[in-house]
Amino acid sequence: MAFKKVSRIKIPDATIRRLSLYDRCLEGFLKSGKKVVSSSDIARKCGTNPAQIRKDFAYFGEFGVRGVGYYVENLQGDIKRALGIDRSWNCALVGAGNLGFALLGTDSLAKRGFKISAIFERDPILVEMGSFQGIPLYPMEEMVRVIPELGIQIGIIAVSPDSAIKVALKLTDAGVRGILNFTPTTIKVPPGIILKNVDFAIDLEGIAFQLNNE
Amino acid sequence: MAFKKVSRIKIPDATIRRLSLYDRCLEGFLKSGKKVVSSSDIARKCGTNPAQIRKDFAYFGEFGVRGVGYYVENLQGDIKRALGIDRSWNCALVGAGNLGFALLGTDSLAKRGFKISAIFERDPILVEMGSFQGIPLYPMEEMVRVIPELGIQIGIIAVSPDSAIKVALKLTDAGVRGILNFTPTTIKVPPGIILKNVDFAIDLEGIAFQLNNE
DNA sequence: ACGTGTGAAGCATTTCACAGCG
DNA sequence: CGCTGTGAAATGCTTCACACGT
Numbered sequence: 001m002a003f004k005k006v007s008r009i010k011i012p013d014a015t016i017r018r019l020s021l022y023d024r025c026l027e028g029f030l031k032s033g034k035k036v037v038s039s040s041d042i043a044r045k046c047g048t049n050p051a052q053i054r055k056d057f058a059y060f061g062e063f064g065v066r067g068v069g070y071y072v073e074n075l076q077g078d079i080k081r082a083l084g085i086d087r088s089w090n091c092a093l094v095g096a097g098n099l100g101f102a103l104l105g106t107d108s109l110a111k112r113g114f115k116i117s118a119i120f121e122r123d124p125i126l127v128e129m130g131s132f133q134g135i136p137l138y139p140m141e142e143m144v145r146v147i148p149e150l151g152i153q154i155g156i157i158a159v160s161p162d163s164a165i166k167v168a169l170k171l172t173d174a175g176v177r178g179i180l181n182f183t184p185t186t187i188k189v190p191p192g193i194i195l196k197n198v199d200f201a202i203d204l205e206g207i208a209f210q211l212n213n214e
Numbered sequence: 215m216a217f218k219k220v221s222r223i224k225i226p227d228a229t230i231r232r233l234s235l236y237d238r239c240l241e242g243f244l245k246s247g248k249k250v251v252s253s254s255d256i257a258r259k260c261g262t263n264p265a266q267i268r269k270d271f272a273y274f275g276e277f278g279v280r281g282v283g284y285y286v287e288n289l290q291g292d293i294k295r296a297l298g299i300d301r302s303w304n305c306a307l308v309g310a311g312n313l314g315f316a317l318l319g320t321d322s323l324a325k326r327g328f329k330i331s332a333i334f335e336r337d338p339i340l341v342e343m344g345s346f347q348g349i350p351l352y353p354m355e356e357m358v359r360v361i362p363e364l365g366i367q368i369g370i371i372a373v374s375p376d377s378a379i380k381v382a383l384k385l386t387d388a389g390v391r392g393i394l395n396f397t398p399t400t401i402k403v404p405p406g407i408i409l410k411n412v413d414f415a416i417d418l419e420g421i422a423f424q425l426n427n428e
Numbered sequence: 429a430c431g432t433g434t435g436a437a438g439c440a441t442t443t444c445a446c447a448g449c450g
Numbered sequence: 451c452g453c454t455g456t457g458a459a460a461t462g463c464t465t466c467a468c469a470c471g472t
Binding site: 433435449 | 451452453469471
């Protein structure tokens with residue numbers, strides 16, 4: 001019994017985030033040729049504690065060998081399967097501004113299985129280009145047609161804050177099931193649609209707060 | 215007694231993040247001319263619940279008037295003061311790549327009181343330009359001199375993942391007290407230095423996980 | 429009468445400590 | 451013997467329900 005199909009038990013969001021971290025760590029261990037690691041090894045490397053790590057794994061099954069540790073390669077497979085990134089996810093980027101280009105410019109998404117297969121943009125002059133880095137560019141109106149056609153599951157909102165809500169609505173209408181919102185806007189989505197917000201101003205404010213109180 | 219100097223009591227990180235959200239909400243209320251709001255008004259607008267909001271405020275003092283609600287303008291001041299963003303913070307951007315430019319291209323940092331007053335970049339050809347959008351560009355080596363000189367408190371790491379740790383070390387050596395790390399790298403900082411990580415791949419993985427389990 | 433402020437209850441997550449197994 | 455896996459304890463956060471002040 002190595003991998004337990006995910007239970008009805010609620011898994012903490014924090015656990016999911018940490019699993020992503022562990023996965024990254026393992027990349028490092030793999031590169032340095034380590035075959036087996038213990039929970040303390042991982043903890044040291046990514047700044048959590050060993051008990052936490054074991055508990056996190058336990059939600060999904062038994063990934064290790066008692067008295068020995070975890071086989072790096074197996075463990076990575078198990079984590080990826082647990083997270084659902086043992087396959088590729090089809091994404092659309094909405095907004096070809098500074099931030100959008102920045103996202104395209106990094107390989108960190110592709111490397112983790114998130115493929116951007118369409119870009120939607122309001123500005124007709126940009127859309128005129130037809131494609132960017134081999135990814136087709138469409139006007140916003142095409143969303144409802146293109147998204148089902150390409151089987152896009154996740155939408156990434158990188159437009160200006162004032163159009164974010166409209167874009168989110170269009171995305172869900174078009175059949176997207178998950179949304180990553182980069183604008184500092186509170187978006188509401190129908191139940192069943194997964195929404196996550198990325199907002200670095202909030203993190204900066206968190207830093208400011210802590211600096212302000214010693 | 216309106217504002218209680220922040221106590222020795224530990225304030226949840228989640229509370230701090232929500233305060234940032236509330237602050238944004240209030241912007242909206244201000245624009246629409248609303249003078250007084252209740253905790254339920256805020257809750258509706260930003261998707262939390264009223265009790266939570268009152269509890270969050272309670273860590274810092276009494277911001278409202280019983281039986282009435284909160285005076286929008288006062289409340290915003292109180293929240294900003296609580297967060298430590300009733301003043302300006304001096305930041306340095308390290309790395310003038312895609313992501314760095316994206317950060318400079320948005321006004322959302324400036325608008326919230328985070329001023330980028332120096333850019334550090336490895337590539338000599340870029341540094342040659344001398345400045346970008348009026349912000350001076352320096353080679354990495356100048357960090358130790360420039361950061362204290364300009365009184366920079368927060369460093370923003372937007373370099374490639376493999377140099378992130380080195381950069382973080384340089385920043386802390388130079389006297390920075392807070393770091394916002396945009397690379398998918400686990401960084402360790404000495405005690406007293408505040409570190410936050412922004413990693414959208416993790417959020418995408420969170421979406422993937424949830425989609426994968428209905 | 430109304431909506432805030434707050435102790436107490438309820439829930440969720442983390443940490444502990446040890447049993448279990450290679 | 452060592453390190454995982456796991457109930458139980460401890461901690462932390464959120465929600466409830468009502469007292470309080472205007």
